[in-house]
Amino acid sequence: MARRPSPTDYRSDLWNDWCPGCGNFGIVAAMYQALAEMNADPRMTVVVSGIGCSGKTPHFVKVSGVHTLHGRAIPFATGIKLANPKLNVIVNGGDGDLLGIGAGHFVALGRRNVDLVVIMHDNQVYGLTKGQASPTLPREMQTKALPKPNMQDPVNPVALAISSGYTFVARGYSSKVKHLKDLIKAAIEHRGAAFIDVLQPCVTYNDIFTYDYYDKRVYQLEEAGWNPDVKDESDAVGKASEAYSKAFEWGDRIPIGVFYRNTHVPSFEDRIAARLPNYLKVPPAEETVDRGGIPVMDGAAFRKAFSEYIVDVAKG
Amino acid sequence: MTIRAVDFILGGPQGGGLETSSQVLTWAFARAGYGVISDREYFSNIRGRHSYIHAETSAFELPRALRYPIHLLAAMDAETVFTHFGDLAQGSYLVYNVGEEKSNFAAIPSMEVELRERLRSMFPGIGVDGTLGSLVKYMGSRGVTPVGLDYASILSNAQREAGIVASQVSRYVSAILIGAVAALTGLGEDYVSYGLARRFQRKELYNHNLYIARSVMSQVKSKFGSPLALEKSSIGHGELLVASGNDAVAMAKIVGGLRYQSYYPITPAADESFTLEEYESIHGDGFDSEVVVLQTEDELAAVNSAIGAALSGARSATATSGPGFDLMVEGLGWAGMNEVPVVVTYYQRGGPSTGQPTRGEQSDLLSSVFASHGEYPRIVIASGDHEEAFYDAVDALNYAERYQMPVIHLVDKFLANTIASMPVPDPSKTKIDRGKLTGNVTGNYKRFDMSSPISPRAFLGQAVMWYTGDEHDEVGHITEDSEARIRIYEKRMRKLEIADSEIPEERRATYYGPEDADFLLLGWGFVKGAALSAMSELSAQGLRGAYLHVRVFSPYPSKLVAGILSRFKPDRIIAVEHNYEAQAARLARMNTGVEVERSILKFSGRPIYTDELVRAVKSVLSGSRREVLSYGA
Numbered sequence: 001m002a003r004r005p006s007p008t009d010y011r012s013d014l015w016n017d018w019c020p021g022c023g024n025f026g027i028v029a030a031m032y033q034a035l036a037e038m039n040a041d042p043r044m045t046v047v048v049s050g051i052g053c054s055g056k057t058p059h060f061v062k063v064s065g066v067h068t069l070h071g072r073a074i075p076f077a078t079g080i081k082l083a084n085p086k087l088n089v090i091v092n093g094g095d096g097d098l099l100g101i102g103a104g105h106f107v108a109l110g111r112r113n114v115d116l117v118v119i120m121h122d123n124q125v126y127g128l129t130k131g132q133a134s135p136t137l138p139r140e141m142q143t144k145a146l147p148k149p150n151m152q153d154p155v156n157p158v159a160l161a162i163s164s165g166y167t168f169v170a171r172g173y174s175s176k177v178k179h180l181k182d183l184i185k186a187a188i189e190h191r192g193a194a195f196i197d198v199l200q201p202c203v204t205y206n207d208i209f210t211y212d213y214y215d216k217r218v219y220q221l222e223e224a225g226w227n228p229d230v231k232d233e234s235d236a237v238g239k240a241s242e243a244y245s246k247a248f249e250w251g252d253r254i255p256i257g258v259f260y261r262n263t264h265v266p267s268f269e270d271r272i273a274a275r276l277p278n279y280l281k282v283p284p285a286e287e288t289v290d291r292g293g294i295p296v297m298d299g300a301a302f303r304k305a306f307s308e309y310i311v312d313v314a315k316g
Numbered sequence: 317m318t319i320r321a322v323d324f325i326l327g328g329p330q331g332g333g334l335e336t337s338s339q340v341l342t343w344a345f346a347r348a349g350y351g352v353i354s355d356r357e358y359f360s361n362i363r364g365r366h367s368y369i370h371a372e373t374s375a376f377e378l379p380r381a382l383r384y385p386i387h388l389l390a391a392m393d394a395e396t397v398f399t400h401f402g403d404l405a406q407g408s409y410l411v412y413n414v415g416e417e418k419s420n421f422a423a424i425p426s427m428e429v430e431l432r433e434r435l436r437s438m439f440p441g442i443g444v445d446g447t448l449g450s451l452v453k454y455m456g457s458r459g460v461t462p463v464g465l466d467y468a469s470i471l472s473n474a475q476r477e478a479g480i481v482a483s484q485v486s487r488y489v490s491a492i493l494i495g496a497v498a499a500l501t502g503l504g505e506d507y508v509s510y511g512l513a514r515r516f517q518r519k520e521l522y523n524h525n526l527y528i529a530r531s532v533m534s535q536v537k538s539k540f541g542s543p544l545a546l547e548k549s550s551i552g553h554g555e556l557l558v559a560s561g562n563d564a565v566a567m568a569k570i571v572g573g574l575r576y577q578s579y580y581p582i583t584p585a586a587d588e589s590f591t592l593e594e595y596e597s598i599h600g601d602g603f604d605s606e607v608v609v610l611q612t613e614d615e616l617a618a619v620n621s622a623i624g625a626a627l628s629g630a631r632s633a634t635a636t637s638g639p640g641f642d643l644m645v646e647g648l649g650w651a652g653m654n655e656v657p658v659v660v661t662y663y664q665r666g667g668p669s670t671g672q673p674t675r676g677e678q679s680d681l682l683s684s685v686f687a688s689h690g691e692y693p694r695i696v697i698a699s700g701d702h703e704e705a706f707y708d709a710v711d712a713l714n715y716a717e718r719y720q721m722p723v724i725h726l727v728d729k730f731l732a733n734t735i736a737s738m739p740v741p742d743p744s745k746t747k748i749d750r751g752k753l754t755g756n757v758t759g760n761y762k763r764f765d766m767s768s769p770i771s772p773r774a775f776l777g778q779a780v781m782w783y784t785g786d787e788h789d790e791v792g793h794i795t796e797d798s799e800a801r802i803r804i805y806e807k808r809m810r811k812l813e814i815a816d817s818e819i820p821e822e823r824r825a826t827y828y829g830p831e832d833a834d835f836l837l838l839g840w841g842f843v844k845g846a847a848l849s850a851m852s853e854l855s856a857q858g859l860r861g862a863y864l865h866v867r868v869f870s871p872y873p874s875k876l877v878a879g880i881l882s883r884f885k886p887d888r889i890i891a892v893e894h895n896y897e898a899q900a901a902r903l904a905r906m907n908t909g910v911e912v913e914r915s916i917l918k919f920s921g922r923p924i925y926t927d928e929l930v931r932a933v934k935s936v937l938s939g940s941r942r943e944v945l946s947y948g949a
Contacts, residue, residue, distance in 0.1 A: 014793060042780045048624075051785075059784070059793050064776050066627065067784035067794075068620065069650055075617035079624025079632070080776060082608050083576050087628065087777055108613035276597050276606040284608055285629035285775055289573025290748030295710075296603035297571050302743050305598045306567055309559045310740055311346040314507070 005039060007032035012062045018053060023200030023211075024121055026174030027092070028060050031119075033177070034184040035063065045088045048077040050097035052128045054121035057092040071102030074109050077116050084285040085269045088188060091118045096126045099135040099155050109193050110164025114268040117187040117194045120157060123202035124209055131205030144207045158247035161195040162240050162260050168194035169243065169260040173218050174201070175211055179256065186258065192267045199256070214254065221246075221257030230262040318547040321374035322501055323383055325400055326493055328392025329426070331363035333490030336515060337390075338369040338735070340494050340525075344503055344511035346556045346737050349549035351378035353736045353845075355923055357949070360583070360673045365426050366395050368949065373501070375547045378556075378737050380701055380845030383926040384947055387544055388500055390493040394419040394448045395427055398435060399949045401451060406459035409544065410452065411496040411536075414464040417449030431949075463500070463540060467492055470532060478527040491525040495532025502545030505530065557740045561731035564702045564738075565661055566591035568709035569633060570598065570605055571743045576625035576632040578610045578618040583673050584732040585635040585663040615640040619647035619660065626651075626658045627783065629775030631713050633659035637729075638667045638680050645688045648722050652692025654783045654792075655764070655771070655808065657716035657723075657751070661709070664728040664841075666921045675921025676729035678841050678894035684724045685870050685903065693812035695719065696870040698726040700844030702736045704867065710746045717751040719815045720770055726869075728894070730842040730923045754778070762790040766803060769810040816871035824873035827880055829862025835888040835937060836880070838912055840866045840900045843892050843924060850929040861933070866900060878908035890936050891915040892929065915942050922948030 010032040018024050035045065045063035049055045051070035058065025068076045073091045081089045098106050098120050109116065124137040131145025135155045142149040161169045168190040172180035180198065187194035199218070201211050221228070226246070230239045243260035266274075273279045278287075288296060303310060326341075328334050338354055345352045354371035370386070372379045385405035391397045394416045404410060421427065421435050435446075444450045452462045470492055471485045480488065498508045508529050516522040559567070566588045569577070579589040593609040608625075612618040618634045625632040636644060641662055651658050664680045666672030684696050695715045699705035705727055712725040754761075754772040757779035765771040774781060782792030787804065789795045795804075829836075829851060839847050847863040854861055864880055866873070881889060881904065891901035891912045896919050901912035916932045918924050925947055932943040 012793075044777055046776055056794070058782060062780065064780050065782045065784075065792075066624075066776075067782070067786070069646055069785055072616060072620045072647070075612065075620035076624040076627075078610075078617070079576065079578070079621030079626075080628050081624075082610065082621070083625035083628035083630035083632065084775070084777055104613050105617055108617065272608060276608070277599075278604050278606055279608075282604070283630075284575035284606065284625065285777070287575055287604060287606065287630075289575070289631060290750070293747050293749065295571050295573060295743045295746055295748050297598070297600065297605060297743055299742050299744055301598075301600040301603070302567075302571065303740065304600065305570070305595065306557075309557050309563065309567070311343055311556050311558055311737075313349045313554055313556065314347050314510075 005036045007036045010035045010042070010062050012060050014059055016060050017056070019204050021203040022053070023123060023174040023202065024053060024057070026177050026180065027119065027121060027198055027200060028057060030177045030180035030184055031061060033181040034188065037181070038185060038188065040088060044086065046080055046090070048073045048080065048089060048091050050093045050102065052094045052097055052126065054092050054094040054097065071097055071100070071105065073097065074102060074105040074118065078109065078112070078114050081114055081116055082268070082272070084283045085115065085280060086283060089116050090188070091116060093118065093120055094134070095120060095122045095124065095136040095157070096134040099157060099160070106160070107164045110161060110166045112268040113165060113167055113192045113265050115191050115193070117184070117196070119184065119196050119198060121200045122157060122197050123200045123206055125202050125205045127202050127205060141208055143205055145205045156247055157197040158259055159244050162244050162247065165193070166195045167192035167262040167265050168258070170195070170258045171197045171199065171256045173199045173214055173256050175214065176218070176256065179220065183258065190261065191263070192265060217252060217254045218256055219253055221255045221259065224255070226257065228258040228261045230264060233264050236262055236264065318545045320376050320547060321372055321379065322388060322544050322546060323370070323372045323386040324388035324390065324497060325368050325370050325386055325403065326390050327366065327368035327396030327400055328489070329363065330358055330361050330365050330367040332392055333487060334367055334369055334392065337490040337493040338371065340508070340511035340515050341497055342371070342558055342735055343514050344498065344507040345373040346558050347510045348503060348507045349551060349553070350375055350546060351551055351737050352558065353379045353382065353734060355382055355730065355734045357922065358674050366399055368396065368400065373546065375549045376551065378551065381849040381926045382923065384928070388497065390497055392489050392493065395424050397448055397451060398424070398427070399431065401455055404455065404460050409461050409463055409500055410455060411463045411465065411493065412448070412452060413467040415466055415468045417447065417452065419448050420446045422446055461540070463496060463536060465492065465496065465532065465535070470528065474524065474528045474531065478524050480524050488524060488528050491528035492532050495529035496536050498529065499533040499536035500540065500542060500544045502542035505533065508533070553739060555740055556737040558735060558737050559702065560587065560733060560735050561702055561705055561727055562587035563591050564706045565709045565727065566595070568706040568741070569713070570595055570607065571746060572710035572713040573631045573748055574607055574633055574713060575630035576608050576622060578612050578621045578634045579636065580612050580615045580618045580640060582637045582640045584665055584729045585637045585640070585661070587732070588635045588661065615643035616647065619644035619658070623647055623651050623656050623658050626656050627776050631717070633661060633713070635661040635663065637663045637665050639670055641680065641683070641687070648694070649688035649690060649692060650785045651722040652688070652694055653785055655720040657720055659712045659716050659723045659725060661725045661727065663732050664726060672921045674729070676842070676894060676923060677919060677921065678728055679896070679899065679919070681726065681869065681899040682902070684726055691809065693719070693721050693809055694870060695721060695723040695815060695868070696726060697723065697868050698841045698866070699731065700841055700865055700867065702731065703738045705731060706741050707746065708867070714747065714749040715815065718749050719811050720751060720773060721811060726841065728842050763792045764788065764790045764804065764807070766790050766807055769807050769814055812871050819868065819871065821873040821876035824866070824868035825876050826865045826867065827862060828865065830860055833860050833862035835861045835890065836884045837861060837863045837890050837892050837933070838866070838901060838904060839863065839892040841894070843894065846924040846926050846929050847892055849926040850933060853926060853930050854933060859937070869903060872903065872907040874907040877904055878910060881908055881910040886911070886913055889914065890933065892924070894918050894924065913941065916945065917942070918945035920946050920948065
């Protein structure tokens with residue numbers, strides 16, 4: 001693009017079939033704006049999703065999109081990114097997708113610190129299957145589709161991300177699009193696993209955590225003087241535990257913004273590069289494997305590489 | 317006198333050094349020009365339970381199957397003798413520890429309860445009082461020559477003479493077995509030294525082992541000579557590749573341009589990924605081979621990250637076994653729907669559930685061919701031996717990209733854990749076929765362009781494109797339109813017809829034997845070795861049979877198989893498989909309409925041995941409809 005792109009350049013021409021008023025609209029709007037401001041190359045940008053309302057996100061963004069299986073967006077994204085670390089890969093998943101069926105992958109991503117961005121559409125319910133309780137719905141809450149109050153305790157996404165090893169952990173609110181846009185940009189710029197928990201009202205099934213509910217309570221961490229940054233490695237545990245406590249602030253005041261950012265942990269790509277010298281220059285997806293249909297490894301190279309398996313039969 | 321081939325068993329506690337004995341002997345025999353094959357049988361256990369290695373070394377062929385009874389049993393412990401004494405032939409040799417003669421089978425805690433009960437009811441009838449000494453005496457009366465060695469004094473001598481630290485000395489029992497087997501089979505000391513040098517890079521360990529092996533060799537030779545001496549090898553290979561099936565597949569994947577392998581630890585697949593990790597970075601004359609090997613959090617992540625890597629353009633695979641494959645099935649369906657080239661190397665083991673984790677079986681064929689809900693095309697290849705596994709692994713990567721669909725490469729535990737000698741593979745005999753690629757696309761790109769069943773493929777990064785597990789249009793966006801559904805469904809499924817028309821049927825099934833054979837064995841996978849060995853044995857007895865080896869099950873070589881089956885009377889066609897249901901025979905019926913009514917099956921977890929297959933074929937030819945084989949400890 002010669003001219004500076006505008007957010008609408010990143011909007012696909014598909015009709016968006018989310019419910020009118022859905023919190024997801026704020027999330028895609030923030031994504032369009034972030035991508036435009038960063039002048040993102042649509043070919044080098046990949047949005048990966050799981051299943052559910054949030055799963056449709058890739059179809060609404062005019063960059064490459066991979067709409068995968070329930071709970072599996074993170075493993076797909078991990079493979080995409082590790083095979084070509086030059087790609088900018090953004091995961092969009094629901095709270096059920098990422099923290100219910102996909103919880104193991106969510107934790108594993110933190111341990112690896114792969115340079116991905118995970119945007120969680122957090123509305124406390126399973127929308128596309130009509131309103132069941134998700135892993136972020138508090139106990140005893142009874143949203144309108146539930147026949148009985150919820151019996152399970154909620155997981156705290158921000159706290160879980162911090163303890164899983166994510167090196168950028170934030171919370172946004174889909175109604176504060178500009179703020180969310182800045183979080184998404186910061187997450188993309190961060191080298192390592194970035195997580196944004198986005199409070200995203202489900203106007204159809206969640207009659208508790210509504211726009212009205214959040215509008216009255218949400219405040220911005222940066223305005224409250226919160227410093228999310230880890231100074232050096234010795235500061236990591238201290239900062240993480242402060243941020244962890246902050247993650248449980250919920251009720252009259254709900255913080256949004258960056259809770260925790262640690263730039264001192266090597267990304268997974270850097271860890272691979274320490275073992276595979278060409279990895280970042282010529283990633284697996286770009287390596288030459290043949291010359292005119294013949295493997296690049298010829299007989300002599302095979303013998304040399306695998307000499308440990310070859311026995312020269314003794315003469316005589 | 318010399319002999320053409322020796323079958324022997326090395327037995328002992330898991331973790332006691334058996335693998336070392338086997339490796340050293342395998343390399344030593346190969347160095348001397350002999351063909352070798354060795355199957356490892358073990359419990360799902362790390363240390364202490366009975367494990368054994370059954371091997372054959374041959375002067376006239378690269379052996380492909382094992383047989384009973386054996387010529388030689390070398391036992392690390394008494395349990396080995398109690399477990400395998402029935403495997404020894406007349407005129408065979410038993411190497412055992414005279415220091416254990418008093419040990420009684422009833423007091424061996426690691427022994428399976430069922431085996432102990434069998435021995436308890438058998439021993440009184442044959443006059444064995446339950447001790448090793450009395451069993452050895454009995455075996456002596458049955459034509460087995462006991463080669464009793466005092467392990468403790470051999471080791472304490474070596475400790476004194478070779479300066480081994482006392483606390484380490486028990487680790488050298490493996491060298492006693494090496495020395496005894498080498499002496500009895502007439503293997504020269506140079507070869508033993510070669511095998512030890514390959515195994516032990518540390519000079520000190522090499523020296524200690526060589527000292528013990530040598531002293532055992534001279535002790536055994538002076539008393540027994542070399543009664544099992546092999547004739548001079550007539551095989552004529554100047555060099556041999558000696559590898560397990562896991563390793564052969566790993567090497568092939570590297571030759572085939574694999575760039576991403578994910579896995580979750582599972583027996584017997586994990587060794588393949590270990591080998592890949594060991595060779596993750598190879599740099600040669602003008603080429604670089606760097607493989608990202610990722611140990612994932614589970615099999616779901618393994619298959620799905622491999623699919624992701626394939627979307628980015630890397631040749632990509634994962635390796636697993638039954639329980640892991642079950643978890644991958646959902647991802648496989650996604651790959652089918654989205655026409656993703658991804659390879660799953662599927663090491664079959666005993667099922668269902670976790671079944672027999674360390675034992676072999678071929679009961680996942682139907683599960684591979686039909687895995688996942690809905691309909692989607694996939695290629696299923698099954699390898700019969702190490703050489704096939706090598707070339708099939710390269711083809712699996714090629715087919716995946718050429719036809720843009722998942723490929724399941726079936727191997728089994730028998731192949732995975734069997735070490736065999738084979739001609740050194742020649743990469744120039746292989747091809748890399750990356751299929752229809754477009755490279756960078758300017759303007760609009762349709763990933764699922766409908767103008768032909770196989771659409772030109774761009775990697776993520778080369779164009780803007782969409783994928784979804786829902787039904788999609790040409791661009792990759794969701795559609796529920798009924799007519800679009802039919803068009804894209806047909807486009808997808810037609811790719812299998814193209815594969816069917818392009819991959820020669822001769823590549824997919826092979827007929828071995830005379831055209832006018834009197835009967836036919838129908839088999840697949842690791843059955844191949846035993847079937848071919850049994851056929852040549854039967855033919856020497858005047859029974860002229862053939863073997864039809866099916867190597868690709870999807871797309872099925874229907875015409876070729878139907879043509880061959882139709883040449884035989886129904887009661888002259890025998891399915892030979894490692895499962896209960898004769899799964900390959902069911903697929904043959906489904907694809908050819910010919911019902912295979914007779915079967916020889918083995919699902920005990922142990923491989924089919926040549927001799928038991930020969931006997932079973934005779935039974936079927938004389939009227940039996942179904943033989944279930946059971947030999948092997």
